[in-house]
């Protein structure tokens with residue numbers, strides 16, 4: 179049975195930085211129209227809002243997609259000097275904004291800044307006929323930012339400036355429910371700095387520590403610490419590369435992203451077999467873990483509700499901790515650069531991150547790295 183190092187419980191007695199949940203995740207991409215179609219057709223998101231030249235936004239456009247509680251914003255610009263174009267040139271398609279939904283932006287922003295947050299932009303109000311929102315931004319690793327969004331006085335489709343929009347194309351919902359966790363990759367020696375940032379500035383707690391003995395294969399290694407906010411809704415694992423014989427997956431990411439950034443977004447489902455079957459039917463490719471993974475997995479996880487043969491046929495991984503078990507699978511990178519990918523996760527009691535699968539997974543990633551000539 180796998181054990182994991184539980185450093186501290188998520189339940190904080192006093193929450194010094196209340197967060198209601200993930201508000202949205204914004205991707206800066208080269209072609210938002212096509213990216214929006216991909217996330218609709220392959221992942222089952224639904225178009226809900228839009229902003230672009232048709233409603234007065236002259237330099238860029240954004241498509242807002244939703245499924246369950248998850249909102250993705252896909253933005254691209256028309257001008258070479260625009261911030262979005264520069265970001266895409268530097269990093270490829272990637273995640274710029276992890277937006278946090280808060281009750282009161284003014285007090286959250288003031289608290290974060292007083293504890294050392296770097297300002298991305300000062301709080302501002304914007305309104306339209308559906309009400310008012312207040313938004314501010316603070317910087318995190320690399321060029322990634324956290325916007326803070328207060329929307330209790332707003333009932334429009336997304337934010338002021340966006341128009342409600344749907345598409346004639348209505349993809350089938352694939353059962354993606356909410357963002358379970360978002361993982362950041364940072365440079366060697368920087369993991370503790372960013373863990374401290376989340377602890378000191380945003381009042382997060384250190385939840386779990388994985389060292390290079392937990393996460394290593396014959397060739398490569400990485401270290402990871404997971405921080406979580408007061409109510410446990412927001413979980414941010416932070417990875418850094420560790421010394422190994424060959425180039426780690428984190429190094430490959432840092433090289434192709436040109437610095438730190440979001441490595442993966444884990445999305446929860448309550449029926450991973452159905453979700454993954456339909457993602458595969460829609461052409462989504464997943465990391466391949468060899469069939470012998472399943473030979474002894476039951477010795478490790480004991481009883482599960484699902485049929486192992488079905489999990490094996492879909493290449494879904496299983497892990498257990500003291501509280502229950504989880505099922506998970508990882509997509510291949512979502513764009514040409516080997517950077518951002520998704521995890522699909524179904525938790526059945528387990529609150530951990532699949533430590534028992536790390537070795538098999540990282541070997542799978544290394545096989546892909548080798549094919550790219552980056553190992």
Ligand code: FE2
Nearest residue numbers: 361444521531
């Ligand atoms: Fe994950």
